[in-house]
Amino acid sequence: MFERPGGAGLRRHLPRGVIVLIVIVLAALPLYVEAFWLQMGLFVFAAGIGAIGLNLLTGTTGQLSLAHAFFLAVGAYGYAYFSGSKTQIGGGVEVGGLELAPLLAAVLAVALAGFAGLLFSPIAGRLRGIYLGVASLSLVFIGQHLLLNARDVTGGFYGRNTAPFSLFGFSFTNADPPLTVLGVEFGQRERLWYLGLGLLILCYLFATNLLRGRPGRALQTIRDSEIAAATMGVNVRVYKSAAFVLSSMYAGLAGVLVALAFQRPVPDYFNLSLSITYLAMIVIGGLGSVRGAVVGAAFVTALPQVLTHYSDSLTFLAQPGESGVGAAEFANYSYGAAIVLVILIAPGGLAGVLSGRSGRAAHARATVSGAVPGGTAPGPASPPGGGPDQNGPTGTTSSVTVNKEARHS
Amino acid sequence: MTYFGELLISGISLGFIYGLIALGFVVIYKATEVVNFAQGSVLLLGAYVVARTHESLGFTLAVVVGTAAGALGALLIEFLFVRRARHADPTALAILTIGVDIALATDLTRRIGQQVLSFNDPWGDSTVDLGPFTVPQARIAAMVVSIVLVVVFFTAFKYTSWGVATRATAEDHEAAALMGIRRGRVSMVSWIVAGGLATVAGVFLGTSPSPGLNNTSNLTALNAFPAAVVGGLDSTEGAIVGGLLIGVVQSLSAGYNDKVTFLGSPLGDVAAYIVMLLVLLWRPSGLFGTREVARV
Numbered sequence: 191m192f193e194r195p196g197g198a199g200l201r202r203h204l205p206r207g208v209i210v211l212i213v214i215v216l217a218a219l220p221l222y223v224e225a226f227w228l229q230m231g232l233f234v235f236a237a238g239i240g241a242i243g244l245n246l247l248t249g250t251t252g253q254l255s256l257a258h259a260f261f262l263a264v265g266a267y268g269y270a271y272f273s274g275s276k277t278q279i280g281g282g283v284e285v286g287g288l289e290l291a292p293l294l295a296a297v298l299a300v301a302l303a304g305f306a307g308l309l310f311s312p313i314a315g316r317l318r319g320i321y322l323g324v325a326s327l328s329l330v331f332i333g334q335h336l337l338l339n340a341r342d343v344t345g346g347f348y349g350r351n352t353a354p355f356s357l358f359g360f361s362f363t364n365a366d367p368p369l370t371v372l373g374v375e376f377g378q379r380e381r382l383w384y385l386g387l388g389l390l391i392l393c394y395l396f397a398t399n400l401l402r403g404r405p406g407r408a409l410q411t412i413r414d415s416e417i418a419a420a421t422m423g424v425n426v427r428v429y430k431s432a433a434f435v436l437s438s439m440y441a442g443l444a445g446v447l448v449a450l451a452f453q454r455p456v457p458d459y460f461n462l463s464l465s466i467t468y469l470a471m472i473v474i475g476g477l478g479s480v481r482g483a484v485v486g487a488a489f490v491t492a493l494p495q496v497l498t499h500y501s502d503s504l505t506f507l508a509q510p511g512e513s514g515v516g517a518a519e520f521a522n523y524s525y526g527a528a529i530v531l532v533i534l535i536a537p538g539g540l541a542g543v544l545s546g547r548s549g550r551a552a553h554a555r556a557t558v559s560g561a562v563p564g565g566t567a568p569g570p571a572s573p574p575g576g577g578p579d580q581n582g583p584t585g586t587t588s589s590v591t592v593n594k595e596a597r598h599s
Numbered sequence: 600m601t602y603f604g605e606l607l608i609s610g611i612s613l614g615f616i617y618g619l620i621a622l623g624f625v626v627i628y629k630a631t632e633v634v635n636f637a638q639g640s641v642l643l644l645g646a647y648v649v650a651r652t653h654e655s656l657g658f659t660l661a662v663v664v665g666t667a668a669g670a671l672g673a674l675l676i677e678f679l680f681v682r683r684a685r686h687a688d689p690t691a692l693a694i695l696t697i698g699v700d701i702a703l704a705t706d707l708t709r710r711i712g713q714q715v716l717s718f719n720d721p722w723g724d725s726t727v728d729l730g731p732f733t734v735p736q737a738r739i740a741a742m743v744v745s746i747v748l749v750v751v752f753f754t755a756f757k758y759t760s761w762g763v764a765t766r767a768t769a770e771d772h773e774a775a776a777l778m779g780i781r782r783g784r785v786s787m788v789s790w791i792v793a794g795g796l797a798t799v800a801g802v803f804l805g806t807s808p809s810p811g812l813n814n815t816s817n818l819t820a821l822n823a824f825p826a827a828v829v830g831g832l833d834s835t836e837g838a839i840v841g842g843l844l845i846g847v848v849q850s851l852s853a854g855y856n857d858k859v860t861f862l863g864s865p866l867g868d869v870a871a872y873i874v875m876l877l878v879l880l881w882r883p884s885g886l887f888g889t890r891e892v893a894r895v
Contacts, residue, residue: 327821470701
């Protein structure tokens with residue numbers, strides 16, 4: 191399933207004009223839509239950034255991580271602490287703060303998340319495959335413990351308020367300076383919308399460029415076979431650590447945005463199910479695809495919120511307080527099922543489906559275009575019944591065998 | 600000292616419960632190379648069926664029915680999903696089970712809601728005096744039942760044809776296939792065994808001193824992950840040792856939490872994961888796991 195090379199297919203399948211059009215539409219939306227959609231959009235942008243980061247690690251490099259929520263929390267509370275000031279938040283808790291400029295605080299928060307990723311890399315570098323996935327679980331639980339107990343940084347159970355963002359004197363709040371564009375008052379949500387959109391675009395471009403170059407190929411080779419990568423002169427340990435650090439920094443930035451969107455992040459938000467939600471995003475979107483990560487993030491983030499918003503008119507959903515399937519549950523069923531379906535039927539995820547290639551076809555093309563010597567890519571889930579390309583099955587099986595022997599003997 | 604002894608006994612008994620769940624992880628991992636993240640919701644499924652049927656069937660029969668339900672649930676996951684994606688790599692399969700877990704756990708927690716379901720088990724809240732120590736009867740029962748199950752399991756794993764076949768498959772599944780071992784059957788039986796073990800563990804997680812089964816019981820089962828990993832994901836003995844280690848650490852750190860307030864609270868949950876990280880730093884494949892050796 192890890193067969194798609196990074197965002198390389200983007201240009202071929204989506205003309206530049208379409209992308210520009212999407213960006214223009216997104217940029218114009220705040221002029222037309224109501225607050226609910228703006229708030230949701232902000233969460234989608236944040237999730238998109240986080241998902242791109244997780245995808246670099248899990249999709250491209252093949253390192254399963256369930257620790258993403260922890261790194262988001264580091265970003266969120268890092269920002270809150272660096273930019274915040276010393277205040278009483280009730281319940282006898284006093285939170286500290288460094289009162290740095292918001293921009294500096296955000297940069298430091300992202301760096302702090304990267305540093306947290308670096309601290310984990312001695313473990314990440316030593317562990318392989320599924321052991322890493324389970325070990326990363328522990329970060330979420332340790333993170334929860336720290337967040338609840340480091341009260342003077344995080345505010346404890348009820349969280350703490352975050353300082354509003356500002357950039358060179360322009361504040362992302364409802365006033366200061368007041369701003370009206372084409373008759374629409376630009377308040378906090380509208381301003382943050384553009385901040386989120388801008389950051390998402392930057393993160394997107396950075397990731398696609400990274401994957402197109404030498405580092406991207408190195409990471410993909412590590413995913414396909416660490417031995418092959420080492421033989422080709424890739425320093426596996428350094429690259430794995432770097433992927434972890436970079437992915438944590440993406441998560442940290444997503445955390446900063448989430449903190450700004452919530453205005454008061456609570457520790458309980460950054461729990462294991464958030465990590466699993468991010469995993470769901472990149473699997474549904476398509477592992478290894480930057481565009482897929484964004485599409486998956488939009489789907490997974492928007493679905494429960496939209497269902498809740500319209501639950502009055504959606505008669506098959508139970509209202510709050512009633513027994514039956516509510517909006518949140520329905521969203522959970524949907525993306526649980528979506529994960530299973532993607533892995534069984536369309537290993538390329540939504541990105542694969544959108545570009546008209548999934549499963550066997552995507553794999554065949556990826557094996558040809560992939561930078562893997564000797565075709566040692568592990569076989570994807572081959573759909574039963576076989577496909578048009580006759581070479582696939584035998585090639586796949588034997589390459590898996592080669593891999594197995596290399597690993598076990 | 601009495602307090603320490605009681606904590607130790609309850610930790611050991613908790614450890615055996617984790618050991619049962621961890622054994623399920625290990626059996627499935629050995630037979631199919633899948634790390635089954637859906638184990639927690641399978642546990643919840645089995646225990647939920649026990650909780651719903653014990654009134655009409657009585658406790659013993661309900662446990663039998665629940666165990667069958669848990670085993671059937673695990674079997675269905677294997678048959679409907681894992682089997683169809685057998686050629687996907689282990690990470691993809693793990694993610695697949697996470698998908699199953701999301702859907703199944705959501706449904707069960709929705710059904711349980713805010714209720715605390717009791718099993719009406721024969722032990723109730725009564726305690727038993729072992730010398731100077733007072734221990735809940737249910738904990739002793741958990742220990743006895745777990746030891747019996749573990750002995751039965753190890754005997755079966757060593758002597759029955761399923762056990763031999765599973766070990767052969769774990770060793771080298773292609774050679775095993777060439778010897779006429781049917782991997783599908785091995786895999787099915789392993790998932791059934793894991794589902795059954797998880798259900799029994801789930802029942803004991805819901806008996807005294809715990810108030811009953813609630814909508815977070817499947818998360819408690821997550822603690823069996825550190826247990827399985829500490830012991831080594833492919834070591835059956837390791838699962839039991841890891842379970843005991845995690846159980847004792849958790850019980851002691853929760854029991855002495857008020858003595859070490861600077862470490863924060865609640866300490867019990869996080870202690871298991873810290874132990875796991877430390878063990879993994881020292882031995883990346885767990886205490887008894889097979890070390891991966893790469894040869895080019």
